[in-house]
Amino acid sequence: MAFAFPPTPLIGVADLARVREQQPVRILDVRWRLDRPEGRPAYLAGHLPGAVYVDLEQELTRPGHPEEGRHPLPHVADLQEAARRWGVRGGDVVVAYDDNDGVAAARAWWLLRRRGVDIRVLDGGLRAWIEDGQLLEGGDVRPPAGDVVLADDDPGTATIEQTARAPQEGVLIDARAPLHYRGAAPTPDPSAGHIPGAINVPTLAYVAADGRLRPPDEVRRTLTDAGADPDAQVVVYCSSGIAAAHTTLALASARIDARLFPGSWSRWSRSRGRPVAVGPTPWGEVFAR
Incomplete structure (x- = not known):
């Protein structure tokens, strides 16, 4: 069966602000880059209000054998457990962002998009948010546990x-x-x-x-x-x-x-x-x- 595209995998800063006025939005901060894989210090210093930190190396990857490659995909049960830690509930709109041209945020989007989660990537990421004059908050956000149930579907892989x-x-x-x-x-x-x-x-x-x-x-x-x-x-x-x-x-x-x-x-x-x-x-x- 052909994949049914959502209207867009992206959301702009203005649209995010508008959606947040109408319904709950779970925001995921997926800061990661090859030269700085631990993004939590930057997250704690300043992030979008309400954003939860997502550890790409620990939550969007699983430990594996070297022959599987360096970033094996997480098992769906582990990904669901992580998503609940992030506070994701069934039916939530989820927005992922980073400070690296969307490269890390796209990993979260790709893993969740076919599993029943309405997820978008913030176009332009943290940079676009700041340039629009939006505020940041510091510290850690630990929301109440979510109840999302992920479908055990192929996220779109090739063997x-x-x-x-x-x-x-x-x-x-x-x-x-x-x-x-x-x-x-x-x-x-x-x-x-x-x-x-x-x-x-x-x-x-x-x-x-x-x-x-x-x-x-x-x-x-x-x-x-x-x-x-x-x-x-x-x-x-x-x-x-x-x-x-x-x-x-x-x-x-x-x-x-x-x-x-x-x-x-x-x-x-x-x-x-x-x-x-x-x-x-x-x-x-x-x-x-």
């Missing part, structure tokens, strides 16, 4: 086999920066390069200078300019499944339903027998492993 076939059956997008795609940057993974046949479209290509997502027509044009057909079956991966969730958010804003390979490069590069391509082109110079 490693489906990912391997994606270039022949549709489009495979590598959402990493070009140096990582080409295999020219240091990596914590066993090898550098990309999945053969993948087209490189860095996820930040969808972000405007003000930190908001580009309009839907520009998102589609970004894909076509890279040589990808936005109407084909799309599979996305990145280093470990975080940035790729942001790409699925950008594509969803343009009504393109993409599936995500959760283990991404951190899993592919640890899987025996999977070939590696290096260089600036999709097939590049391919090495057997």
